[in-house]
Every structure is written in C-alpha cells, then in structure tokens.
Ligand SMILES: Cc1cc2nc3c(=O)[nH]c(=O)nc-3n(C[C@H](O)[C@H](O)[C@H](O)COP(=O)(O)OP(=O)(O)OC[C@H]3O[C@@H](n4cnc5c(N)ncnc54)[C@H](O)[C@@H]3O)c2cc1C
C-alpha cells in the first residue's frame with residue numbers, strides 16, 4: 001500500500017512535469033486523437049511532446065513488459081496511473097488497434113521475434129493497424145469467411161474482400177483472417193499480418209450515418225503475403241489454420257474494451273451533469289425526464305460496480321470465460337440509452353449538425369455513433385446467444 | 398477491496414447455501430407454515446437452528462456476545478434466504494433491530510441481545526405510517542411523561558409485529574411531522590400496555606401488523622440513542638436494512654431465474670425443448686445479465702457500508718433500486734416462461750413473484766430509491 005502511494009506521488013509529479021496543459025483538455029474532435037502510423041502528423045507540438053514523453057516512460061502501453069515498449073506496471077499501478085491521468089483530464093497519448101487488439105493477442109500467442117518487432121512499433125506509435133475480420137457475407141457468422149489465401153510455398157496469394165474495416169484507408173498494416181483450408185471450417189483460418197501498401201490491396205471508404213467515414217471496404221487482388229518477415233517473425237500469429245483461436249481471444253479483448261467495463265465514461269452516472277448543463281443553457285428538465293435520468297443512473301452505477309467486479313475477478317481467474325459477452329451486451333445497450341438521454345436533455349440545441357455551439361454536431365454525432373456499439377465486435381443478439389449457450393447451457397443454443 | 402467474496406466469506410456462503418437449502422427450503426418452511434395458517438408466518442424452530450449456526454448475532458459486536466461480522470456476511474445469509482423464500486426474522490431482527498441496538502445503552506443491549514443471539518427472541522421495526530415508505534415523515538408521537546414517555550400513533554407494515562418480543566419504534570419527540578430532527582427511537586417490549594396489533598397476512602404469506610400505540614407508557618431506558626437525535630440511528634438502521642433487503646432480493650431473483658432456466662431445459666413444445674427457442678434464450682440471457690449486475694452492486698454497497706464509506710448511502714439506494722427492477726424482471730419472466738403451470742399454486746415460481754412484491758415495498762421501492770439517487774447526486 002505504501003508502495004502504491006509512493007507510486008501515486010511519483011506519477012503525479014511526472015504528469016505535472018510532462019503532460020502539457022493543451023493535453024489536459026477533453027477531446028473535441030477527431031484531430032485531438034493521435035493514432036500514430038507512418039503518415040501521421042501531429043496537430044501541435046504539445047501532442048508530439050506528450051507522445052514522446054509517454055513513449056520514453058512506457059506509458060502508451062503501461063502494462064506491457066519493458067522489453068516490448070511498456071512500463072511493466074502491475075494492475076494496481078496501472079489503475080493508479082489511469083486515475084491520476086483522469087484527475088488532470090489527460091488525453092490518451094496514443095490510440096490504436098495495435099494497443100487494444102493486436103498487442104494483447106501477440107503477448108499471448110506471438111513469438112519472441114514478433115513481440116520484439118511489432119509490440120515495440122505499436123508502443124511507439126510507428127505503425128497503425130487495422131482489423132480485417134468482417135466480410136460482406138460474414139458478419140455475425142464470422143467463421144463463414146471466404147477470403148482465401150492460396151499456399152505457394154513461401155508465401156500465400158490472398159484474394160477476397162473485407163468490409164467495415166475501420167480506418168483501413170489510413171492504416172499501415174492489417175491483421176487479417178484468411179481462409180487457408182476450404183475443407184475445414186474452424187480449423188482452416190489463418191491469422192495473417194501484412195502491409196496495406198502491398199500490391200493488390202485497395203480500400204474504399206464507407207460513409208456512416210454520423211457523417212464520418214471511419215471505415216472501408218477492403219479488397220485483396222492477388223496480394224502476395226510472405227510466410228515470414230525474418231528470423232522468428234512469422235507473418236501469421238499462432239499456428240497456420242488455427243487462427244480462429246487467436247481471433248476469438250482477440251474478440252474477447254475487443255468486447256471488453258467496447259463494453260467500457262474498465263469504468264470509462266460509459267459506466268458513469270449522468271443525472272447531475274445533465275442538470276448542470278440544463279441550468280447553464282437555461283433549460284428545464286421535466287419531471288419525467290428526471291425520473292428516466294435517475295433510473296438510468298441506477299443502471300449505470302450498478303454497471304460500474306459490475307465492471308469493477310468483473311476486472312477484479314479476471315485478475316484472479318474467477319470470471320466465467322464468457323463473461324465479456326455479458327459485459328459487452330449490457331455496457332453497449334447502456335451507452336445507447338445514455339446518448340438518447342443526452343439528446344433529450346439537449347433538446348433542439350442538440351440537433352444542430354453544423355454549428356459552433358455544438359462543436360459541429362458533437363452530441364448528435366456521438367449519439368449516432370453509439371448505435372454501432374451493439375453491432376461492432378459482435379452484435380447484442382450474438383452476445384445473448386453466447387450467454388445462452390456457454391453460461392446458461394440452454395439446449396440447441 | 399476486490400468485489401468478490403474472500404476465502405472466509407466464500408466458506409460462509411457454502412455453509413449458508415447448504416444449510417438454508419436443506420432446512421429453509423420452500424417445502425419445509427414457506428409452504429409448511431402457510432398451509433397450516435401459521436400466525437407467525439415463520440418457524441421458530443428454524444430461527445433457533447439459525448442461532449446455532451451463528452447467523453442470528455452476526456452483526457452484533459463481539460463485546461456484546463455476537464460475531465462482529467459485517468454486511469457482506471449478513472448479505473450472504475440473506476441471499477440464501479431470498480433464494481429459498483425462507484420466512485425468517487433475520488432481516489428485521491438480525492439486521493435492522495441489531496443495527497439500532499448498536500446505538501443503545503448497555504442496559505438495552507443486555508436486555509435484548511442475548512435473546513437475539515440464542516434465537517429465543519424476535520424483533521420487529523415500526524417505521525412506516527403510510528402504505529409507501531416515507532421515513533422522512535414521522536407523526537407517531539412520544540410525549541415526556543414523568544421519567545419516561547407516552548407513545549401515541551399508528552404504524553403500518555410492521556413485519557412480524559404480532560410475534561415480536563420487542564419492536565423498535567421511530568417516534569417524534571419534538572418538532573413538526575416533516576422535520577429531520579426531533580425523532581427518537583424506542584425499544585418497545587411486547588407486553589407494553591396500550592399497544593394493539595391488527596395482524597394481516599400479506600400476499601407472500603408473511604404476517605404484518607397495523608400497530609397502534611394508545612398512550613403506551615415507556616420508561617426512559619427504552620430510548621435507543623439520543624432523545625430527539627434518533628434520526629441518525631434511524632438512518633443507520635435503514636441503511637443496513639436496505640442493503641440487506643437488496644441482498645435478499647438478489648436471492649429472490651437468482652432463485653426465480655434458476656428455476657426458469659431449469660424449466661426451459663425440461664419443457665417440450667412443438668417437438669423441442671422450449672429452451673431451444675431463441676425468443677426465450679435471449680430473454681433468459683438478458684435476465685442473467687441483469688441479475689449479475691444487481692448482485693455486483695449489492696456487494697459493492699455491502700463493502701462500502703462495512704468500510705464506513707460516505708458513498709454507502711448512495712450505493713445502498715442504487716442497489717435497492719437495481720435489485721427491485723431486476724427481481725421484478727426475474728419473477729415476471731419466470732411466471733411467463735413457465736406458461737400456464739406458472740399460474741398454479743402447486744409450482745413454486747409464483748411464490749417468487751409474491752415475495753418480490755412484498756420485498757420491493759419494504760424500506761422503499763425502486764422509485765423511492767431512484768429518486769434518492771437523484772437527490773443524493775444533486776438533481
Ligand atoms: C463502427 C463499426 C466498426 C467496425 N469495425 C470493424 C473492423 O475494424 N474490422 C472488422 O472486421 N469488422 C468491423 N466491424 C464489423 C462488425 O464486426 C460487424 O458489423 C458485426 O460483426 C455484425 O455483422 P454484420 O454487420 O454483417 O451483421 P449481420 O451478421 O448481417 O447481422 C444483422 C442482424 O441480424 C442479427 N443476427 C445475425 N445472426 C444472428 C443470430 N444467429 N441470431 C440472432 N440474430 C442474429 C444481428 O444481431 C443483427 O441485428 C465494425 C462494425 C461497426 C458498426
């Protein structure tokens with residue numbers, strides 16, 4: 001305990017010295033988020049300085065081991081760091097699918113060579129990754145995917161199409177599920193890593209209801225993927241044809257992250273903030289809306305407790321392995337309700353799509369974006385199927 | 398503190414689960430006493446057994462002969478009581494009255510706690526005066542008279558009021574009906590003259606009373622805590638009771654859910670087990686999620702209360718409200734998914750619905766507590 005308190009004091013001092021004031025502001029627009037990658041540019045010097053300070057300290061990936069670019073923090077220390085960053089509203093120095101998704105999979109399944117190379121690149125924000133899972137005919141039924149990699153000895157020739165590939169047009173590399181055995185449904189998928197600049201890879205952005213285009217259709221036309229990038233650096237994670245295990249592991253992480261189980265804003269109560277907001281704009285919250293806010297807060301605070309319990313149980317291996325599905329389901333449905341209420345409190349003001357007052361439609365765009373929460377990373381219906389089958393053990397599920 | 402049971406608590410949970418499932422199950426207790434039209438609505442034999450198990454005095458300090466455990470432990474027992482719909486004075490006696498008595502004089506403790514610990518005594522609490530829980534407003538009056546007080550007024554929904562050896566009564570000793578101050582708590586013995594109990598059986602087969610106090614004369618030493626300063630004791634008692642009721646509600650929800658999921662695996666229609674129908678699977682999975690969440694926040698509230706956190710009050714209301722919503726869902730889905738059989742007295746699922754209804758009203762329903770969540774959050 002005393003150690004943790006020391007760590008807190010040190011962290012506080014370090015943040016004080018290293019986190020520029022401009023980085024202690026809420027994220028207002030997409031360009032406030034730094035995604036890294038070969039073509040990344042910094043919005044300003046503060047963003048750059050903040051990233052560099054965090055990279056040097058291992059704080060872009062605090063819990064990863066030091067040899068892979070992390071700070072090697074324990075879970076309680078990482079919690080202290082999160083709390084201290086939260087206390088000063090520090091922006092995340094680096095956002096990336098490499099950190100959230102590929103990294104955990106590599107830590108678990110990767111070779112030493114892969115870890116040395118890819119994890120360090122991810123931690124420094126040098127390579128931006130995207131996730132190539134979904135296909136036009138394979139969404140919820142992901143294992144039906146058709147993108148095919150023909151074995152040519154030292155390389156595969158990959159053909160097919162992916163869809164909903166978030167930020168594919170800005171990504172440097174893709175982690176991608178490719179069928180390498182047509183006879184074997186689950187046992188015929190390989191988890192490949194390759195460069196988006198490879199010949200034959202093209203992307204086409206898809207515009208969303210929120211007006212932005214964060215994801216793409218991704219096409220592979222005779223893309224040559226080598227089987228190895230050097231000594232102990234295979235181009236696939238885990239074993240050839242056993243990529244489904246990696247994919248499932250990674251989906252667990254993705255679901256956990258999307259669920260907001262770590263107590264992010266999704267698990268917070270909003271009634272008091274909404275009241276302050278309404279008071280500022282001179283609006284009223286009518287009693288029925290107040291009642292809905294109160295019921296929402298009950299659910300949100302209860303969910304926050306669940307998130308805490310879930311993380312505590314994961315640490316000691318007590319959580320049911322299918323529990324992330326439950327967290328994802330409940331957390332995303334809750335987040336959609338949250339934004340419905342935010343819009344209701346905002347009234348006509350929240351409808352402004354392009355105005356300074358709404359920072360260009362921030363509330364309405366956020367509201368629309370949340371509708372994807374119960375689709376991305378597996379839909380709510382699929383989560384409920386998994387709970388029925390793996391937790392409740394219902395027949396035929 | 399991690400949000401799960403430590404080894405000692407897990408062991409207690411195992412013990413409590415086995416014991417209450419064996420001795421406190423629906424056939425042995427709830428149905429047994431109901432079918433005999435038992436005037437107490439619960440069995441004293443089981444209460445004595447619970448004493449032998451060490452449950453009755455869990456929240457009583459060790460110095461006073463109890464086990465000095467916390468609300469997490471009491472919650473473990475309550476969850477099993479809820480799961481088995483076990484009629485028992487545990488919540489009123491071992492949680493509510495025991496919490497009030499913590500603030501009592503040594504004399505009061507000496508008079509009442511030994512009986513509680515041995516299971517020879519049963520206590521009730523008389524707070525509400527209207528059909529809805531409104532402890533902010535106390536109109537029952539206790540006027541100074543000689544060395545003591547004269548108690549006048551009426552209380553409703555006094556669970557086990559007629560069978561209790563002592564009732565903790567919240568009365569007004571000064572001020573106006575809605576004042577926070579001016580409340581005093583009294584330990585009113587069963588045989589106090591001028592007290593009358595109009596006993597009624599409730600929907601869940603428990604017994605409650607409308608209790609009248611017609612100039613009941615009380616000694617000064619019946620006072621629990623400070624004269625006029627009883628609000629703090631009342632609040633502490635309510636807080637413990639709400640967290641306890643939430644734990645029992647989690648048990649009710651889990652019991653109803655387990656029965657229902659079991660039924661889905663047995664009942665065949667259209668040539669299939671009904672559990673194969675996705676329409677029912679999804680509802681069962683949703684219910685499971687809600688029950689897990691309700692349980693998590695209940696443990697959170699228990700831990701905060703045990704830790705003396707300022708946040709305990711807010712989280713107690715969150716827990717009580719969340720559990721009320723969840724248990725309601727569990728019993729409604731339970732009866733519905735049982736089909737016609739769910740409407741019969743023979744099947745237990747309907748008993749869960751009845752218990753939920755009564756438990757939800759006790760110490761404030763989901764609306765009351767959601768409103769408190771709003772107030773405590775400043776809106
Ligand atoms: C914002 C966003 C970002 C995304 N990012 C990526 C990404 O980076 N990479 C990537 O590979 N994919 C990504 N996806 C794709 C996402 O994983 C899929 O959209 C998701 O898995 C659902 O597949 P689908 O869209 O094909 O819907 P479908 O599978 O066609 O589902 C349509 C509807 O049918 C329901 N349904 C389907 N099967 C069942 C069933 N068995 N039982 C009951 N109901 C069922 C679904 O719940 C849904 O309501 C992203 C999606 C979104 C919205």
Ligand SMILES: Cc1cc2nc3c(=O)[nH]c(=O)nc-3n(C[C@H](O)[C@H](O)[C@H](O)COP(=O)(O)OP(=O)(O)OC[C@H]3O[C@@H](n4cnc5c(N)ncnc54)[C@H](O)[C@@H]3O)c2cc1C
Pocket residue numbers: 664665666667671674676677733734735736737738740
């Ligand atoms: C008060 C009362 C009075 C009645 N009076 C009469 C009467 O006078 N005459 C008479 O003949 N009958 C009567 N009934 C019987 C009534 O018609 C049946 O209870 C009803 O048809 C449901 O059948 P079940 O009870 O066998 O439930 P089940 O069919 O066993 O259903 C159990 C659960 O499974 C669900 N389920 C079943 N099949 C599916 C499916 N394919 N997809 C999704 N969910 C499914 C049901 O909705 C239900 O939730 C009465 C019932 C009640 C409760």
